[in-house]
Amino acid sequence: MQIELGFNAGNGFRNQPVVWDSGRLVNPHICIIGMTGAGKSYNLKRFVESLAATSGSHSYTAHVFDVHGDLQFDNASEVLFSEQTHYGLNPLEISPDPHFGGVRKRTRTFLNVIGKVSRVLGEKQQSVLRNLIYDTYENFGFHMDDPASWVIEQGSTVLPSKERFYIDVPYEDKSDASALGARWDPDARCWWCHFDDYRDGLTRWPPKHFTRTNPTLEDVLRYAKHINRCTFLGANSEACTKLEIVHKKANSFVRKRLKSLATQSGYTADKEAEELERAKQRAIESYTEYVNSVVSGKEVDQLLKYDSSDVLASVVDRLENLNAVGIFKAETPPFDTTKPIWRYNIRALGIEERSMFILFKCQALFEKALELGETDRIRETIVIDEAHVVMDDDPDNIINKIGLEGRKFGLQLLLVSQSPEHYPKDIMTAMGTKVVLGIDELLWKPAVGKMNIPLDALKWIILRKRFLCQMKWVGQAQSAWTYTYFRPINDTNKTQTGARS
Ligand SMILES: Nc1ncnc2c1ncn2[C@@H]1O[C@H](COP(=O)(O)OP(=O)(O)O)[C@@H](O)[C@H]1O
Ligand SMILES: [Mg+2]
Numbered sequence: 001m002q003i004e005l006g007f008n009a010g011n012g013f014r015n016q017p018v019v020w021d022s023g024r025l026v027n028p029h030i031c032i033i034g035m036t037g038a039g040k041s042y043n044l045k046r047f048v049e050s051l052a053a054t055s056g057s058h059s060y061t062a063h064v065f066d067v068h069g070d071l072q073f074d075n076a077s078e079v080l081f082s083e084q085t086h087y088g089l090n091p092l093e094i095s096p097d098p099h100f101g102g103v104r105k106r107t108r109t110f111l112n113v114i115g116k117v118s119r120v121l122g123e124k125q126q127s128v129l130r131n132l133i134y135d136t137y138e139n140f141g142f143h144m145d146d147p148a149s150w151v152i153e154q155g156s157t158v159l160p161s162k163e164r165f166y167i168d169v170p171y172e173d174k175s176d177a178s179a180l181g182a183r184w185d186p187d188a189r190c191w192w193c194h195f196d197d198y199r200d201g202l203t204r205w206p207p208k209h210f211t212r213t214n215p216t217l218e219d220v221l222r223y224a225k226h227i228n229r230c231t232f233l234g235a236n237s238e239a240c241t242k243l244e245i246v247h248k249k250a251n252s253f254v255r256k257r258l259k260s261l262a263t264q265s266g267y268t269a270d271k272e273a274e275e276l277e278r279a280k281q282r283a284i285e286s287y288t289e290y291v292n293s294v295v296s297g298k299e300v301d302q303l304l305k306y307d308s309s310d311v312l313a314s315v316v317d318r319l320e321n322l323n324a325v326g327i328f329k330a331e332t333p334p335f336d337t338t339k340p341i342w343r344y345n346i347r348a349l350g351i352e353e354r355s356m357f358i359l360f361k362c363q364a365l366f367e368k369a370l371e372l373g374e375t376d377r378i379r380e381t382i383v384i385d386e387a388h389v390v391m392d393d394d395p396d397n398i399i400n401k402i403g404l405e406g407r408k409f410g411l412q413l414l415l416v417s418q419s420p421e422h423y424p425k426d427i428m429t430a431m432g433t434k435v436v437l438g439i440d441e442l443l444w445k446p447a448v449g450k451m452n453i454p455l456d457a458l459k460w461i462i463l464r465k466r467f468l469c470q471m472k473w474v475g476q477a478q479s480a481w482t483y484t485y486f487r488p489i490n491d492t493n494k495t496q497t498g499a500r501s
Helices: 040-053 103-117 123-139 171-179 200-204 217-233 237-263 270-296 298-304 309-324 351-372 398-405 425-430 441-451 455-460 489-500
Strands: 002-008 017-021 030-034 061-066 076-080 164-167 183-185 190-194 341-345 380-384 411-417 433-438 466-471 481-485
Touching: 002 040, 002 466, 030 040, 040 061, 040 341, 040 380, 040 411, 040 433, 061 351, 103 123, 103 351, 123 217, 123 309, 171 183, 171 190, 171 237, 200 217, 200 237, 217 237, 217 309, 237 270, 351 380, 351 398, 351 411, 398 411, 398 425, 425 441, 433 441, 441 455, 455 466, 455 481
Parallel strands: 030 411, 030 433, 061 341, 061 380, 076 341, 380 411
Antiparallel strands: 002 017, 002 481, 164 190, 183 190, 433 466, 466 481
């Protein structure tokens, strides 16, 4: 793939096109550095369109993260992301690759990103959250040490009805489910409730999926709340459910009695009283059983994993906040797969949310690239405007990993930022091509050191007219900075003279 960056200003090469050529460079990564108004967006658009235009007959996609919502392309598919949209991304989607994927790795990257963009979790909180995610995966049939269980069949995972929320209730729990208000659908052969009624005790049972799916953040949150309730009530799921049924029956008894008194109907609510009594008995049995089972240690382990209820409550709180961000949804965004440029308009998201979005999406793209295997060509470009919000020198940072390993797997980075200071050293050295559109005078000194760029070269730049670029060609030990014009020098002069006369 090729990009005509500009025209050479050097003696002896004057006006020769300066061409970026993926086939001859050590790696395809590009960074663009420019102060406000230097033309970052303008060049980003130009570069991406050239990449798409020269990608040949291969399938190629540029993923453009548009933080300001101002990057218009000719041949792009655009999707707006906000709390209101029903699609998003699922940070818990498992990669089935036995080496790079799996439950542990996914959980680790999830915790890493969360820690990076929002308040860092304490050690105890981290461990609680990790256990909650592990358990949720286990509940969804993903076993940590069994890579075969990480593979899921493609296909519809949606619930079959918009009115009925189907719940996966095991046979032995059916009377509990019924007592909590669930109903049986004989055709679907499944328990269900109305969407709004799926809360509290009923959430002990997960939603019924007719094919296996990845859990979502919401599933973790629901499970966390359930565990939280159990810890609070000091018992296991079984006993908690029975206690909740007691509350429900007591409620119904009291309501009936009050109504009967008010209407003087003489209804004694004996039936309700009896049901309440039975429910109490069952709860007592259940609690007794639980207390006795504590000796076996198994039940205690289950709860001890979750530390104190304070820690658990704080994790539930954090999960609730994350979920409220509204970008974590299982439904995939409706991009037009025939278009080479996908514009993720994330302007509506807050700063932390944008970073989370970009990092999780990059993680997913990287894993997909690994799955597809090694290649010589560029299959996908990740384009990040204002890239400083997601860059740091943590080797676990996905941007660093892509900088180091992306090339082999056909993944290119195009990073755009205002100052060289925004680029950690490792990312800077990983860039095969650097384009400097203009740097604020105050930052010249650090730029000279960091990018090994002569001060005189920086002084030579004229915004939107002259810029510098450096490309690392295969087989060349040193790469010089090329003094470049946007348009051929004489052409510009001619039109200017022409315009004057
Ligand atoms: N090389 C160029 N030739 C002509 N116009 C340019 C060039 N670079 C930038 N511009 C124009 O200058 C303005 C600012 O550019 P922009 O890309 O938005 O800057 P930045 O994103 O760095 O703040 C835009 O109107 C853009 O069209
Ligand atoms: Mg811009």
